[in-house]
Every structure is written in C-alpha cells, then in structure tokens.
Amino acid sequence: MSESLTEDIHSERFVKLLFDEMSKSYGIVNLFSSLGFAYFWRRVTVRAVRMGGPMVCDVMAGGGECLCHAISAYGRDLRIDLVDWSSVMCGKAQANVDRRQLKNARVLEENALTIPVNDASYDTVYSAFGLKTLSSAEMEKFSVELYRVMKPGGVFSFLEFSVPRSAWIRRPFRLYVEYYVPFIGQIFLGNPDNYRMLWRYTKAFGSCRSVLSNFEAAGFDVECRDLFLGTATQLVGRKPE
Numbered sequence: 001m002s003e004s005l006t007e008d009i010h011s012e013r014f015v016k017l018l019f020d021e022m023s024k025s026y027g028i029v030n031l032f033s034s035l036g037f038a039y040f041w042r043r044v045t046v047r048a049v050r051m052g053g054p055m056v057c058d059v060m061a062g063g064g065e066c067l068c069h070a071i072s073a074y075g076r077d078l079r080i081d082l083v084d085w086s087s088v089m090c091g092k093a094q095a096n097v098d099r100r101q102l103k104n105a106r107v108l109e110e111n112a113l114t115i116p117v118n119d120a121s122y123d124t125v126y127s128a129f130g131l132k133t134l135s136s137a138e139m140e141k142f143s144v145e146l147y148r149v150m151k152p153g154g155v156f157s158f159l160e161f162s163v164p165r166s167a168w169i170r171r172p173f174r175l176y177v178e179y180y181v182p183f184i185g186q187i188f189l190g191n192p193d194n195y196r197m198l199w200r201y202t203k204a205f206g207s208c209r210s211v212l213s214n215f216e217a218a219g220f221d222v223e224c225r226d227l228f229l230g231t232a233t234q235l236v237g238r239k240p241e
C-alpha cells in the first residue's frame, strides 16, 4: 500500500486497507521481526488482567493473536468478543476461533470506538499493539467508550510499541523498527511499505504515557508500565466500583 502525501494515516479507510493487506503476512512477520518478543508481550498484556472476570473483550484484536494467552488465563469456556474493523483480520480471527473450538467466542467486525454491546458488558478488556493507529481525538472517544462497556470493578490492559526515553536505546530501536521490520516484511509480503508505517505510527504515538490522561479523564484508575527498556509500554487500569 503506498500512501499519498495528503493521506491521513489515522483515517478509517487508510488503517483498514493497511491491515487488510498486512493480514496475509502479519503473524509470520511479527514473529520473525520481533524475534519472538511479540508472543511474550501478548502474554504480558493478557496476564496483567488474568484476575479479571469472565466476560472478556479483545479490542483491536487483529487475527486473534492473543487467543492462546486468553485461553491459558481464563480457560476454554471463556466468553470473549474479538473486535476489529478489518474484514480480512476478522476472517482470520474467526478461523482461529473455529480451529480452537471456542463455543463462547464472537468476532465482531466493528469500530472500537462504537462497540455494539450494552453498557457494563465486560469484566476484562485488553489489546496488544492496538492503540497506536488511533488519533488523539479517537483516543479520547475510545477511553469514553471503554468506560461505557466495562463493568464497575472491571480491569483493562493495553500494550504498545513505544519510543524509548533513553537516547541510547532509542537510536538502535528506531533502526530496528524503521529498517529491520520492513526488511522482514519485504521477504514475506514482497512489499516493505506497509511495515514502514509501524515506525510512523510509533513515532506519532510516543508511548502509553502520552495517552494515560485520556483514561484518567474517562474515570479509570490507571498506571503506565515500561517494558524491555521502554521499547514497549503498558497501561493497566480499573474502573472504580
């Protein structure tokens, strides 16, 4: 996917098309480019809320890459909604659900900013690598929507690639995300452009610290954690009773 100079990289059209295209190679590129860390970080995402209740939502779920960790945390009978707006990603998520024979899992092809469920539906919400494509205005709407769909006492965990605070770490990390990840993308997708977007989104996002105030303003108790020298950050929060 080549972006035009005027294209808004946060627009619905752009993000959907990007992930529709990337879905073909997403899992394998993720695995190789992160040297296995993506698996570890997804586990960290889910484990942070494993004490949460049994109505779970994986938001911006992609192809359901976190499902294996959700099953370890909550068992095979978990009731889970996987929400993503990319139809191709949702197709992969549905195949993933079917292969694992999860009877209480639903794949919802929907916008994370307007999840079609009642107020106070979920005990537990998580997302791995989902936040970075949201613009500032969308982040504000998302935190309000999250507050609406979560039960009082419910918990959430969001983890995202981040720009490390230390300059010593930032430089090699930037080289890794800006050049190494697209190189792996080129090998598997034959097109590095989509994976080049990762650095653009990461640079614009900064870290979870930059969006923490959105979730506080929405009414959550929330903390930000640094992971692996700040190359990823995590928000862990709770809706007060």
Ligand SMILES: C[S@@+](CC[C@H](N)C(=O)[O-])C[C@H]1O[C@@H](n2cnc3c(N)ncnc32)[C@H](O)[C@@H]1O
Binding pocket: 015, 016, 019, 042, 059, 060, 061, 062, 063, 064, 065, 066, 083, 084, 085, 086, 089, 110, 111, 112, 113, 127, 128, 129, 130, 133, 134
């Ligand atoms: C980087 S992928 C992460 C997928 C998965 N959570 C993982 O662990 O790899 C981000 C996903 O968020 C989805 N997404 C981005 N913005 C969205 C929105 N507003 N509503 C629903 N899905 C969204 C994209 O379609 C994409 O599948």
